[in-house]
């Protein structure tokens with residue numbers, strides 16, 4: 001469901017800014033995201049997308065600004081005010097991260113079943129049979145043969161690894177998932193299947209997703225809203241169809257026309 005305004009935003013970002021010494025990572029980024037909404041952050045290399053994602057995921061410390069999150073108990077908290085234990089629990093349960101580099105998002109020497117089961121154990125699951133059962137269900141949902149449950153991700157193709165990352169992340173029913181270029185580096189046909197899978201799971205589970213991509217086609221397919229970044233700043237934001245069909249900023253016009261010309 002889009003923009004359920006009866007609820008406070010799930011995530012509220014205000015004036016988020018990051019300097020690396022003299023260099024600007026990103027500046028003055030503000031947005032809200034609601035449950036069930038997919039926001040794409042697009043921009044060329046060096047525009048500040050990874051910096052923004054790192055700040056949101058609390059992997060980087062902001063120079064200024066705030067990130068507020070509505071916890072499961074309904075209370076909206078400033079991320080900077082969470083204790084380390086609260087922050088870690090949130091990252092392992094309520095939030096998910098699908099990385100471009102699967103070696104960062106998976107434990108490469110642990111079986112596929114173990115990769116999924118580990119997240120369940122982080123939320124208190126202890127019953128081996130039930131954990132394995134859920135792992136099998138999730139493998140099936142992401143279209144990985146159940147017979148591969150004991151294989152390690154090193155034995156998987158790039159597309160399978162990304163699907164395993166998705167299973168690992170979604171098994172705890174997170175409410176907010178960050179995706180960093182989840183389909184780049186894959187063959188076009190593998191990419192298309194993965195995008196389909198992401199799209200159906202996102203709508204089925206009502207997830208909020210922040211997806212960083214340099215690919216406008218990915219943004220078009222998955223997102224409700226787009227934020228275009230350049231030089232660390234948001235230069236245009238709005239509904240995806242509006243921004244891509246009728247870009248206002250000259251830079252967005254250039255981005256869109258370069259895709260059309262390609």
Ligand SMILES: Nc1ncnc2c1ncn2[C@@H]1O[C@H](COP(=O)(O)OP(=O)(O)OP(=O)(O)O)[C@@H](O)[C@H]1O
Pocket residue numbers: 020023024025026043044045046047048049050051052214232
């Ligand atoms: N650790 C760092 N130290 C210094 N400068 C950094 C660091 N990380 C990023 N930057 C700078 O911050 C700016 C934004 O970089 P960022 O990596 O966020 O962009 P990006 O849009 O994610 O690029 P890409 O698509 O290539 O990953 C760039 O000028 C970059 O050089």
